[in-house]
Amino acid sequence: MNGVRDYKANPIADAIKQITDHYLGQFDNFENQPICKIADTETASIITKKYSLPDDYPHEIEDVLKEAMEINDYRVRNDHPRFFGFIPSPVLPVGWLGDVVSATFNVHAGSRMQSSGSSAIEKSLIHWMGTMAGLPAETAGGISVSGGSMANLTAMVLARDNKLPLDKMQVGVAYVSDQTHSSVAKGLRVLGFRANQVRKVPSNDKFQMDVQALEDAIKTDRHSGLYPFMIIATSGTTNTGAIDPIDAIATIAQREDLWVHVDGAYGASAILSKTHRKLFDGLAKVDSISWDAHKWLFQTYTCSFVLVRDKALLSKSFHTSAEYVQDATDMEYIPNYWNFGVELTRPARATKFWFTLRVLGLDKVGKMLDHGIGLAECAEQEVRKLPRWQITSPASLAIVSFRYVPEGKSDLQLDELNTGISQQLLAENVAAALTTRVKGRVVLRMCSIHPDLSQDSMKAIVARMHEIGQELAGCVQ
Template sequence: MDVSALEKKIMDDQAAGMKPFAVIATAGTTNTGSIDPLNEIADLCEKHNIWLHVDGAYGASILASSKYKSLMSGISRSDSITWDAHKWLMQTYSCSVVLAKDKQQLKNCFSTRPEYLKDAETDEEHINYWDLGPELTRPARSLKLWVTLQALGTNAVGEVIEHGVQLAEWAEDEIKKHNHWEIVCPAQLAIVNFRYAPPGLSDQELDSLNKRISQEMVTNGYATVLTTQLNGKTVLRICAIHPDTTEDEIRNTVQLLSNIARSLNEKKVFF
């Protein structure tokens, strides 16, 4: 996020008689693992009295790592955070968390007192979760995360996170060893974006080629490497978060991608 552009937009809206009330920053995008400048955005929100929400659905799990949690500097200054444990904390879908600095804010938004719940009301020492979110009845989603943390411990969970970061770095290192590959977005938060870009092909042809590489890789079955769009280009994306994946497996994945890419380009079968 461009903080200068953000402040200009806030001031333009205020000058037009509008009242900006919330800024949503990102702590680790699902596409690239990018992190917004959280401290600078927090400064701006405090200056203009604006609610700061941080979307940490994927990337906030890096906070479990003692080695990398400093990447999230400033996230504690947010008013609320979303965090999906099913993305990087080895949980089955769904296991999402909303953290709010002031619990009363959630109650102000979601608490209801219908007559059929009067007898179920409790005092402040006990929590009725229907007061804190839009669902009245819900499954015990938090139980599976609690069991994981109790069984493994936070140190082991942190090691899993750090292993994912290392896997992406190994993938980037291997990609750089092969001809005609380019890193579109470097390894960060277990994600690396790249594409095969041999000379002599148009942008449209390169997009078609990389899409076909992904299709052939999925058909092969060794690994699932899908495409995404960055700056108008079709690129390949590795998101390496499986705790059992090895360095050899991640390097073999890149080598297989390179073999597929070279074969497709030589045969010109991707058009």
């Protein structure tokens, strides 16, 4: 068959082998790979001028593949064992392979007609995730989405539609803590809520939402003629790994008739750990949960889920016609997922996550989660042994933060010193322990979720961190 497309099989096969060899080869030399490689202004300009626009004439696949490798060499290695910044994404080879398999079939996972196989997997996987979180098996459901931002946004749409009358939109109030992820405030803004309709509840000394302050805020707002409709709690805050007192918050929400959503984009994965599952007491009482598999479950970007207590509410909010109930009834063996969320065109994200779980099994996944939690606890223990170091937030869900505080320096000088320690660790390719602020001061933070990092390596990182601190302390005047 002749046509415009004239690719031959062999160059494609060769390119696939080359990129596969490149990907798998990095695991043989991870220790020496750069954690972070950022293009400077000159390099970025060269890349832009050389590669950014398409030409009228074709290029050989092998040449373009080399260009792609050069371009993508400038990046932060979120999957590096010693990358502790933000929330890493330590993708396993099996997670990468699952993405390759999913992309191979290019399934449109919007309707059951187009994706009956993958949609059946998505339905069963989400039902299982919901029951693992404690949601009722009879009614729980959900949908795969691109990330925590979209998962949170989806849940906030449900909260608005089910708890906030249309004539109260201008006086509706949502409650977050001062540790809540920024995607929540952005989502509320996208939905049309003003900044003064988002109540920021203070956190306690454990960085959890203060339950008494929450109750007081709701009472005050009702007295002022406002209309509380939603509480957003967090299981695993980005800054410190704190878990809000979900059970107490859910009890308040039930009493006040508010929607309660848990942002578990990071921390919810620990539900799959037999050892740490108990940390999530009260999750069974909530209305919705966000959960990212591309954070702590070793998936490529993007792979996230929103789980809901009552799946019929998704169809009620997102179905494009009035006959919404039919897609959420128990008799509907495979739903049309485009009626459960914002996206019409959507990839089969759930299938690649299913692939990883199927290959590894839950026991191994749970042990990997436990390992990450143990790494942060190891780092905390090592730091506590050192003079003039301060734990600013103890290890929680594999996140820990600390600060070097030698005598005779002001808070601003200490901020500069700790920033310098972080920068030097990265410059030496020892680790990416980036800084954040805890209680207003600059601290070093680690999110240690890579299953390939050993505790001995963590101890060596902490030891070098202390040496750098001592070396730099005399430079900060």
